[in-house]
Amino acid sequence: xxxxxEQYVSPSLAMVIAAVVASLLIFSFIGVxxxxxxxxxxxxxxxxxxxLGPTRVGPFGLLQSLADGIKLVMKEDFVPSGSDQFLFRIAxxxxxxxxxxxxxxxxxxxxxxxxxxxxxxxxxLAVLSSEVFGVMLAGYSSAxxxxxxxxxxxxxxxxxxxxxxxxxxxxxxxxxGTLNLNLITRQQEGYFWNWYLFHDPFTFAAFxxxxxxxxxxxxxxxxxxxxxxxxxxxxxxxxxxxxRWSYFFLAEYASMFAMSALASLLFLGGWHTGLLPFEPADxxxxxxxxxxxxxxxxxxxxxxxxxxxxxxxxMPRLRIDQVMQTCLKYFLPISCILLIGVCxxxxxxxxxxxxxxxxxxxxxxxxxxxxxxxxxxxxxxxPQTSGAFELP
Amino acid sequence: xxxxxxxxxxxxxxxxxxALGVVLSASIVRSAVFLLITLIGISFLYFLLGAEFLxxxxxxxxxxxxxxxxxxxxxxxxxxxxxxxxxxRSEWIIASVVAVxxxxxxxxxSLSIPLVANxxxxxxxxALGLAFLTSHLLPFEIVxxxxxxxxxxxxxxxxxxxxxxxxx
Numbered sequence: 001x002x003x004x005x006e007q008y009v010s011p012s013l014a015m016v017i018a019a020v021v022a023s024l025l026i027f028s029f030i031g032v033x034x035x036x037x038x039x040x041x042x043x044x045x046x047x048x049x050x051x052l053g054p055t056r057v058g059p060f061g062l063l064q065s066l067a068d069g070i071k072l073v074m075k076e077d078f079v080p081s082g083s084d085q086f087l088f089r090i091a092x093x094x095x096x097x098x099x100x101x102x103x104x105x106x107x108x109x110x111x112x113x114x115x116x117x118x119x120x121x122x123x124x125l126a127v128l129s130s131e132v133f134g135v136m137l138a139g140y141s142s143a144x145x146x147x148x149x150x151x152x153x154x155x156x157x158x159x160x161x162x163x164x165x166x167x168x169x170x171x172x173x174x175x176x177g178t179l180n181l182n183l184i185t186r187q188q189e190g191y192f193w194n195w196y197l198f199h200d201p202f203t204f205a206a207f208x209x210x211x212x213x214x215x216x217x218x219x220x221x222x223x224x225x226x227x228x229x230x231x232x233x234x235x236x237x238x239x240x241x242x243x244r245w246s247y248f249f250l251a252e253y254a255s256m257f258a259m260s261a262l263a264s265l266l267f268l269g270g271w272h273t274g275l276l277p278f279e280p281a282d283x284x285x286x287x288x289x290x291x292x293x294x295x296x297x298x299x300x301x302x303x304x305x306x307x308x309x310x311x312x313x314x315m316p317r318l319r320i321d322q323v324m325q326t327c328l329k330y331f332l333p334i335s336c337i338l339l340i341g342v343c344x345x346x347x348x349x350x351x352x353x354x355x356x357x358x359x360x361x362x363x364x365x366x367x368x369x370x371x372x373x374x375x376x377x378x379x380x381x382x383p384q385t386s387g388a389f390e391l392p
Numbered sequence: 393x394x395x396x397x398x399x400x401x402x403x404x405x406x407x408x409x410x411a412l413g414v415v416l417s418a419s420i421v422r423s424a425v426f427l428l429i430t431l432i433g434i435s436f437l438y439f440l441l442g443a444e445f446l447x448x449x450x451x452x453x454x455x456x457x458x459x460x461x462x463x464x465x466x467x468x469x470x471x472x473x474x475x476x477x478x479x480x481r482s483e484w485i486i487a488s489v490v491a492v493x494x495x496x497x498x499x500x501x502s503l504s505i506p507l508v509a510n511x512x513x514x515x516x517x518x519a520l521g522l523a524f525l526t527s528h529l530l531p532f533e534i535v536x537x538x539x540x541x542x543x544x545x546x547x548x549x550x551x552x553x554x555x556x557x558x559x560x
Contacts, residue, residue, distance in 0.1 A: 012395035087425060094428075118516050123448045129456035133428060136463050140421055148467060155464045162456060179517055 022114040026103045034253040035065045041309050048313040075242035080142065083239065087141035092240070092247035095134025099254035101127045106261050107182050109271050109293030120181035121169055124262055128217075128255055132158040135219070138248070139236040150235025153225040153320055160327045161217045167335040168210035171203055171342050172196040172266045185270030192274030193362040197267040200357050202341040207267040209338065211304070213331055214259040216323070218252065221312040225320050260304030264297065271297040399440055407433035418478070420466045428459055445517045
């Protein structure tokens with residue numbers, strides 16, 4: 001886009017305009033995505049808990065988030081008198097701008113990226129890890145014990161989970177040989193067995209480890225120790241209300257999507273469908289191809305976000321010592337073994353094995369999913385009565 | 393006036409103001425927040441110069457790691473809800489004298505470095521990694537052994553504390 005604009009205005013003005021347009025696009029994307037994800041979260045939780053979820057506002061309750069938004073805007077902007085006013089006010093914006101900045105380097109399609117950094121993967125990790133700062137500041141500045149506990153837990157959790165997360169990102173990067181997210185995705189072009197997920201057993205495991213660790217670093221349940229509403233009232237959010245509260249949620253959904261998008265770029269072929277053996281942006285023309293790419297990319301990211309929601313409503317929360325133990329005793333050694341394994345795999349395993357493994361893994365997991373669905377369909381759960389209707 | 397110049401002026405103002413905030417604010421956590429802004433500004437300077445890897449490293453090491461630990465320490469150790477430092481006049485004088493000396497030293501050093509042409513693109517992570525593992529292997533290994541020593545030391549200290557508590 002920058003190059004197109006430079007034909008009409010001076011290069012520096014073109015750069016400023018491109019930057020403004022890109023940031024507005026990202027901001028509106030985050031807004032719309034959070035809008036729909038919050039609705040989705042309520043629907044998913046409702047269905048899992050045998051309820052309907054929102055139904056009243058709009059078709060299927062789609063406008064529920066809008067109604068919530070209006071309510072939140074109307075609320076009083078309340079700052080507790082004992083708190084550190086300045087820090088209390090800026091904390092939500094620190095969290096949100098960190099999540100927002102992560103989107104700068106995320107390529108939505110071949111030509112649809114705000115800034116194509118040569119160290120894109122590293123930059124996204126670096127920026128998203130600073131989101132914890134907003135949460136900690138919120139916890140500290142509220143001058144509330146629950147908030148402080150939430151903030152301290154969040155700090156301990158995120159700083160430890162950052163290490164396995166970075167190592168898991170290194171696993172596909174070892175194969176790709178670049179940190180540029182565009183190039184990494186271009187290398188996974190073609191059918192779905194070219195995806196790094198199916199490259200070898202180690203990347204296959206690394207995807208699942210990365211996804212769990214990313215869930216933990218987004219402070220989503222079962223790792224939502226910072227909020228932990230059954231123990232800490234609402235954790236770091238206890239003193240927040242209105243718009244400032246909703247900024248934390250914008251940040252949370254934005255970083256959930258950013259993490260899912262990073263997972264799909266690194267492991268799931270990014271914007272490639274996996275069914276077309278060519279790059280859509282080259283074949284369908286740059287506008288149509290890029291829109292197609294972006295749709296696929298957003299779809300993949302959203303599917304992973306829905307999986308995160310599914311995990312949240314299906315699993316009980318871990319205790320803080322269990323969270324730290326899972327990270328330091330299990331995920332850290334596992335991710336180190338995966339990193340060494342992928343290096344050894346590339347250097348020592350003969351070409352016959354490396355060329356057949358993707359097919360075995362891809363069709364094996366396909367068969368596994370099919371088998372799971374079929375058995376799930378066959379064995380219907382027997383309805384359980386709660387005992388309320390039985391006579392004593 | 394090029395775009396780079398305008399951006400540099402904005403960044404420099406932000407960095408200098410927030411750096412003053414680090415020194416002048418009495419609350420430790422507020423200082424840490426100003427330090428956060430300073431460090432992010434410096435990483436943006438690196439991005440402006442085209443050194444993307446350095447900028448991202450600055451973010452992940454200082455913002456994501458060091459500063460979080462700093463605030464974590466502040467949260468765990470303060471006695472009341474907020475911790476304020478009180479600084480005596482003599483400390484002010486000593487600190488400002490030291491600061492002036494360091495400032496002049498830095499100005500001297502930075503003026504003595506020859507200017508590098510801006511057009512040349514910065515080496516990416518690949519070249520850096522190769523340099524670490526070939527021509528600069530010894531300093532790299534020394535630093536990593538250092539970190540290992542710190543890690544073992546921290547683990548030892550944490551464990552020793554636990555033992556005495558269990559004996560009591």
